[in-house]
Amino acid sequence: MSFREKSAWITLVSVIACFGVYYGAVFGGLIERHSMTALHLGLGCILVLILLQVGLTLLAAMTTPKDGMGPRDEREKMIQARSHTIGYYALMVATALLFIPTHTNGVTMIDIANFAFLGIVVSAIVVAIAQIVLFRRGY
Numbered sequence: 001m002s003f004r005e006k007s008a009w010i011t012l013v014s015v016i017a018c019f020g021v022y023y024g025a026v027f028g029g030l031i032e033r034h035s036m037t038a039l040h041l042g043l044g045c046i047l048v049l050i051l052l053q054v055g056l057t058l059l060a061a062m063t064t065p066k067d068g069m070g071p072r073d074e075r076e077k078m079i080q081a082r083s084h085t086i087g088y089y090a091l092m093v094a095t096a097l098l099f100i101p102t103h104t105n106g107v108t109m110i111d112i113a114n115f116a117f118l119g120i121v122v123s124a125i126v127v128a129i130a131q132i133v134l135f136r137r138g139y
Contacts (some may be wrong), residue, residue: 002117004076005135006060012128014052018045019121026114034110087127094119 001009022045024030032036072080101107101115 001064002076002135003060003064004072004079005132006064007057008057008131008135010053010056010060011114012125012132013125014049014056015121015128018049018052021045023114023118023121033114034108038110061115071075079131079139082134082139083127083130087123090126091119091123094122 022042025041026033026038031041095116098115098119099110101112
């Protein structure tokens with residue numbers, strides 16, 4: 001497995017783990033959405049995501065030292081461009097769907113912000129999945 005495919009797996013697992021905890025707690029009713037606890041949990045999840053990404057990427061770089069240092073070849077550039085295009089479309093759909101909660105009674109700006117950030121999280125997951133699939137297919 002190449003360094004860049006490992007990076008995609010790291011992104012996929014860490015984003016799902018960190019924001020799965022956050023959105024599970026917020027939308028699952030474990031904590032109140034409009035409280036400082038939700039804000040602190042969100043900031044904690046972002047901090048844990050950063051630490052996981054840095055730590056696991058360093059570990060991946062140590063296990064494949066030559067592969068991670070080299071410049072991207074044409075295939076890797078194409079995979080990156082294609083996966084980011086797919087992620088862009090996912091983000092645009094998520095952004096367009098924000099009109100649903102904005103026109104629903106009882107939805108606050110904090111809820112809208114949570115849904116908007118969920119769109120960003122989903123698009124990051126889509127990019128990582130697209131990269132993994134394209135690397136596996138040998139695109």
